[in-house]
Amino acid sequence: MTHYIYLVRHGEHQHAEHGLEDGPLSPRGVRQAGLLADRISGVPFDSVWHSPLVRAHETAKILAERMPAIDPQPNALLFDCVPTGMTEETPAVFEPFFGSISDDEIEAGQAQMADAVGEFLTRKQGDVHELLITHNFVISWFVREVLGAEEWRWMTLNQAHCGLTVLAQKKGRPWSLVSHNDVAHLPFEIRTGLPEAPPV
Numbered sequence: 001m002t003h004y005i006y007l008v009r010h011g012e013h014q015h016a017e018h019g020l021e022d023g024p025l026s027p028r029g030v031r032q033a034g035l036l037a038d039r040i041s042g043v044p045f046d047s048v049w050h051s052p053l054v055r056a057h058e059t060a061k062i063l064a065e066r067m068p069a070i071d072p073q074p075n076a077l078l079f080d081c082v083p084t085g086m087t088e089e090t091p092a093v094f095e096p097f098f099g100s101i102s103d104d105e106i107e108a109g110q111a112q113m114a115d116a117v118g119e120f121l122t123r124k125q126g127d128v129h130e131l132l133i134t135h136n137f138v139i140s141w142f143v144r145e146v147l148g149a150e151e152w153r154w155m156t157l158n159q160a161h162c163g164l165t166v167l168a169q170k171k172g173r174p175w176s177l178v179s180h181n182d183v184a185h186l187p188f189e190i191r192t193g194l195p196e197a198p199p200v
């Protein structure tokens with residue numbers, strides 16, 4: 001009996017490169033979502049949740065068009081957020097990132113991530129397959145949480161658009177990281193969203 005959580009970052013959205021915060025998917029984002037659907041269409045999902053933001057909602061709709069058995073629902077715990085602020089342990093190299101982020105945003109992000117972990121990283125009975133369509137930092141936080149890494153470690157993790165990260169918990173065992181940012185379903189030219197292209 002295993003509880004699986006599939007974490008997916010939304011597809012690339014239009015004008016992402018111009019710094020626009022939200023919006024519909026780009027043609028490349030639509031393609032990423034379609035290929036992701038092909039990749040995961042054999043999984044018997046019990047529930048599918050998505051961030052209410054447009055880019056995540058559109059990704060969910062594309063998945064649902066190709067996977068009629070799923071019925072994605074919005075969940076505010078999956079909104080984009082900043083999970084922590086600068087702490088004494090955070091390496092100084094990350095300090096500039098926090099320059100434009102208010103204390104209120106950080107407080108809200110901390111509360112949201114605490115609630116999200118409480119909601120989703122809780123053992124459910126039987127074999128469970130849950131799909132969460134969300135944002136880069138949210139996925140980073142879940143992975144950090146499962147690995148028990150220091151709080152600031154979420155900042156060292158990134159996921160590509162429509163990359164697939166899988167967590168699992170077998171009954172009586174701790175959560176484990178099955179795979180991280182798997183992009184095997186995406187041709188090289190549509191692997192977007194990472195700060196820099198991986199060396200291989």
Ligand SMILES: O=C(O)[C@H](O)COP(=O)(O)O
Binds near residue numbers: 134
């Ligand atoms: O990584 C980021 O800049 C933020 O978490 C936004 O992530 P998103 O592009 O996945 O929405």
